[in-house]
Amino acid sequence: MRMNDKAVKAAVQRFLENVSFSAQRELEKVVRKALASGKAKNGDVLTTAVTLSNETLDLDVTIFSKIKL
DSSP states (O other), X not given: OXXXXXXXXXXXXXXHHHHHHHHHHHHHHHHHXXXXXXXXXXXXXXXXXXEEEEXXXXXXXXXXXXXXX
């Protein structure tokens, strides 16, 4: 059965919302720890990456961005 574009978009959006929430929670936790320990400081720019992968879809993409503290 073929999914229409709207259904595909909704399925991907649900996945991204879940990932976004989890990723934000994990990043905040490690950034707070790094700030408290002195490993990172206000003004630092942290190059950070997220990798999306799925064997069935032959997906393996890493997206880099910066977090400015």
